[in-house]
Amino acid sequence: MGFPGTWMTNSESVVYRVVPKCACSTIGQIMFYSDHGEFFDGDIHDAQHGMHKWAMDDSQPLITANVKAHKSFAFTCVRNPYTRILSSFFDKICGIQRNGRYYRGNLVPLLIQKYGIEVGDPENGFEFDQIKSFRRFLLFARDTIRWRRPMEPDIHWSAMSGHISTFIVNGGRYDKIFWTEQFNDGMQQVLDKIETPNAIDLAKIPRFNESEGHGPKRLHPVEDYFDDLSMHLMYEVYKKDFNLFKYDFENPANKMPIGEIDLNEVHAKLGE
Structure with missing residues (x-):
């Protein structure tokens, strides 16, 4: 490999x-x-x-x-993990990519059809219910990671x-x-x-945020996107990320780490 x-x-x-x-x-x-x-x-x-x-x-x-x-x-x-998945949603699902099209071609139409997601469009200023659509995207992300359907999980x-x-x-x-x-x-x-x-x-050094500016702006605080069910899905999929890299699963509003990363623990748990 x-x-x-x-x-x-x-x-x-x-x-x-x-x-x-x-x-x-x-x-x-x-x-x-x-x-x-x-x-x-x-x-x-x-x-x-x-x-x-x-x-x-x-x-x-x-x-x-x-x-x-x-x-x-x-x-x-x-x-x-909370801010990372939100960033993925606004960039890769809602945003128009550098080639002028949606990410991965038929992915967005698939999500609209199978999961009822809305993404808005540049013509109307990307007006749509961000929280409802994000939570449906999270369900899709979980399905791809847990069951590899309707497609393989995206990087x-x-x-x-x-x-x-x-x-x-x-x-x-x-x-x-x-x-x-x-x-x-x-x-x-x-x-x-x-x-x-x-x-x-x-x-x-400037920040090279290549994903910025081609999708809608996040309108709400991070924690507003995650209700009890969303947090359950997050833990189901990203439990290792929260635990190994010391992020606060209990409080989506806290983006800062709550402990030190133990490299020996990371190597032991991820080297199995």
């Missing part, structure tokens, strides 16, 4: 396991800048040069050799622990897992541990 979703700088200064919806665009651009002294012109996910990615065949033997020997500092980044809403575990199961070990909610602190701790051809000043 190898190391899907793994990126590495050309200089092999650092290895990163991508977790979708967890600041991956910003992290990728920081890695690119650290080697080249400039940002990639475009969405870093589209970059076919300037860094190693598991999705590129030529990079696979280099990434494999590095990770198996633990030659470089390896890290990843996580996010509160943007499948559990973070699932993404992170592939790296461990196949022989990798993380040196750091940090939270998007404390991005600068966590990213600085990574940068302090590595040597890069170009210095990074995090205070001057």
Whole structure:
């Protein structure tokens, strides 16, 4: 299986396991800048040069050799499951993608038909019942993850622990897992541990939010989207994410972690 979703700088200064919806665009651009002294012109996910990615065949033997020997500092980044799934809904389900179409073509019509979801449209300012539609989307996300129907789960809403575990199961070990909610602190701790051809000043790095601006704005506080049933579904699907990465399941209004991530626990629980 190898190391899907793994990126590495050309200089092999650092290895990163991508977790979708967890600041991956910003992290990728920081890695690119650290080697080249400039940002990639475009969405870093589209970059076919300037860094190693598991999705590129030529990079696979280099990434494999590095990770198996633990030659470089390896890290990843996580996010509160409540805000992550909301972000996935507004970006991937309600938003028009860079190609001018809905995400994954027939996905949105399928959701409208099978789950009664509304997504609004740019013509009417995206007016629709966000809370009702989100809760129906959450039911769909649960169905894809638990029963793989009506389709396989998408990387943007499948559990973070699932993404992170592939790296461990196949022989990798993380040196750091940090939270998007404390991005600068966590990213600085990574940068302090590595040597890069170009210095990074995090205070001057823009946030590369590639999903922003092509969908409706979230109109309500996070907690308004999650009633008792929604929280039950969240725990059913993301129990490991809440527990391993120390997020507050009981209070959707609290996006901040409530404990320290124990790397030994993560490796033990996700390496099985």
